[in-house]
Amino acid sequence: MLLNGKLITHKNIAGDYYLMEFKSHELAEAAGPGQFVHVKCGSTNDPLLRRPISIHKADKDKGIIALLYRVAGKGTRLLSLMEPGDLLDVMGPLGNGFQLPKPSEKVAVVAGGIGVAPLFFLVQLLVNAGNDVQMYIGARTSQDLLAVKDIKKLGVDVKLATDDGSAGYHGLVTDLLPEKLQKVDRIYTCGPFPMMKSVAYLANKYNVPAQVSLEEKMGCGVGACLACSCKIKINGESVYKRVCTEGPVFNAGEVDWEC
Amino acid sequence: MLKPNLAVDIGGIVMQNPVTTASGTFGFGREYSEYVSINELGALVVKGTTLYPRQGNAVPRIAETPAGVLNSIGLQNPGVDYLIEHYVPFFKSLQVPVIVNISGETVEEYAAVAEKLDKAGGVAGIEVNISCPNVKKGGMAFGSDPAMAAEVTKAVKSSTTIPVIIKLSPNVTDITKVAEAVAAAGADALSLINTLLGMAIDITTRRPVLGNVMGGLSGPAVKPVALRAVWQVYKAVELPIIGMGGISTAEDALEFILAGAAAVAVGTANFVNPRATIEVKQGIERYLIENGIKNINDLIGAAHGN
CATH class of the missing domain: 2.10.240.10 (Dihydroorotate dehydrogenase, electron transfer subunit)
Known part of the structure; x- marks a missing residue:
């Protein structure tokens, strides 16, 4: 669908990262984890194209969609200037999202940097469905570790890793996985391509089905x-x-x- | 005031209004069915089709430029046989004419695709792409040489009774020379323009942005070039013209009609506003009503005076 959603909140949560909430009952109702919205940033011809942004949260009761994004260029910079009350021009929900596991399955969720954005939505549904979820979040620095508190609030155990050692394990998040992956039934991941490639390699090695968001x-x-x-x-x-x-x-x- | 007449005739293809889609920006139509009722369009022009399936070019295939987009898709398509089996039944279910854009590496390939479409039925027009900047063989090579362009036109015309529209490239010194050559070779109508050859470089990686290095520029940035081409070709040949290149609004479309386009295609604007085609159509109708013009045909080429 194509709609204008009214911004309710919009804040800079850390560094270049922003969290935006807008109102749309239809979108919140229709959205699934792993899907995205296509957002018009700014009202002029430059930048011209929409920006695909994954759905971070969808609150069906309140009719609210949350987007967690990083300012990476001209489009997202313009987006970051929008204020509560402004109308966001969005298409969505778009794309094929994550397929949910059986409630009895043990699940590992691996996020890298801003890749945590769509995974929060997934983890929330997994917890509600009664799945046993183990979450891994990696980032460059502690400042780039996002949504950790929100995920912990869901009662999920979260293991952290940073490239600079400023929080959690000092190194790659994928270093934490090998022994754990042997005990799970399914893996979900979103993050930088090399990270997802490592996760895919391990998933294949231990013969665990994995879904990746490209x-x-x-x-x-x-x-x-x-x-x-x-x-x-x-x-x-x-x-x-x-x-x-x-x-x-x-x-x-x-x-x-x-x- | 009564509703004005919006119907136009493009070389025997009767369109209920002058608005259609630019090939490659609207898939096979169904992709946009959630946003646009295709039966409200004047015609549907679908993705470029070749004799054999094509994988297309390496990614990235798209790069933004100020008010424009560079693409290097490379004619990825499942081939004409797949199109006939999977999409033609859908085309037949529509109430508006469907125009299939075709491409080839050789003159014979163009002719073979046209012949297959002719036999399949459900296709109201064939738009011949002799202007794709993103393929190594064929494409723009045919469109930049008047003699070759005429040869492709003749080959396609002799392979089908479906009206044949030749899509011209702006990447030439004098577009009217190619237009005259294909007109003489029997083309029923012309589409112009295809994209402008361009490129972008990433100063961080110090490499070209597009996987294929160069790509075709489209979007509002190219509109003045496209409009100029329509103006020149309208003066040079008698054939009906489908004008395209940066059309986002009814105002843009009206400029093209006034320059000589009998129909207009919305391309890149679909990516920005999936309802752009319908809004352009509604805006043209509103303009006619507000200005007391009873028939859209009275506006075609009106900016030339006389």
């Missing part, structure tokens, strides 16, 4: 322009699939990580 420069968001392609293996052959419609969530085993 990212690519996007045009239309609805599968028409074929800009946001990623390489997916089908019957051993690598073919282009659209991140916006066949994805952004794919099974880790199908992704061509060597592309």
Whole structure:
């Protein structure tokens, strides 16, 4: 759907990271974890294209959608200037989100940096469904560790890792995984490509199904322009699939990580 | 006032209004069905189709520039046989004409695709892409040489009875020379313009942004170039023109109509506003009513005077 959602709150939570909430009952009702909205940043022709931003929270009762995003360029910088009361021009919910596990399954969720944004929505649903969830969040510094308090509030155990050692384990979040992954039934991950590649490698090694959320420069968001392609293996052959419609969530085993 | 007449005739393709979609920006139509009722459009122009499936170019395939977009998709498509099997039934269910954009690496490939579409039915027009800047063979190479452009036109015309629209490239010294050549070769209508060849460089990586290095520029940035091309070609040949290049609003579309376009295609603007086609159509109708113009055809080329 295409709509204007009224901004309720919008704040700079750390560094370049912003948390925005806007009102839309229809969107909150329709949204699933791993899906995204396509947002018009600014009202002029520069920047021209919308920006795909994953859905961080969807409160069906209150009709509120939350977006957690990082200012990475001209578009998101303009977005960060919007104020409560302003109308946000959004398309969505778009894309194929995460497939939920059976309530009896033990789940590991691995986030890197801003990749935690769509995973919060997922973890919330997993907790409500009664899944046993173990969360891992990695980032460059303690300042880049996002949504940790919110996730802990859900009663989920969170393991942290930072590149500079300013919080949690000093090193890659994927270093924490090997022994744990052998005991889970399913893995979900979103973050930098090399991190997801490592998670996919470990998931394959321990034979645990994993879902990854990919990212690519996007045009239309609805599968028409074929800009946001990623390489997916089908019957051993690598073919282009659209991140916006066949994805952004794919099974880790199908992704061509060597592309 | 009564509703004005919006219907136009593009080389035998009757459109209930002059607004259509630019190939490659609207998929096969269904992708936008949540936002646009396709039956309200004048026609639907679908993604470029080739004889064999094409994987397309390496990513990134898209880069933003001020008021524009560079793309290097590389004609990714499932091939004409797949299109006939999976999309033509949908085309047949529509009440508006569907125009299939075709491309090839050789003259024979263009002709073969046209012949297959002719047999399949459900296709009201064939738009021949001799202007894609993103493929190594064919594409723009045909469109930048009047003799080659004429040869492709003749080959396609002799392979089908469906009206044939030739899509011209702006990446030439004199677009009227190519327009004249394809008109003489039997084209029924012209589409102009395709994208402008361009590029962008990432100063952080110090490498080209696009995986394919160069790409085609579209969006509001190219509108003046497209409008100029329509103006020149309208004066040079008698054929109906589908004008495109940076059309986002009814005002943009009206400029193209006044320059000589009988129909207009909305392209990149669909990405920004998925309802752009419908809003352009409504705006044109409003303009006609407000200005007491009973028939859209009276506006075509009106800026040329006389």
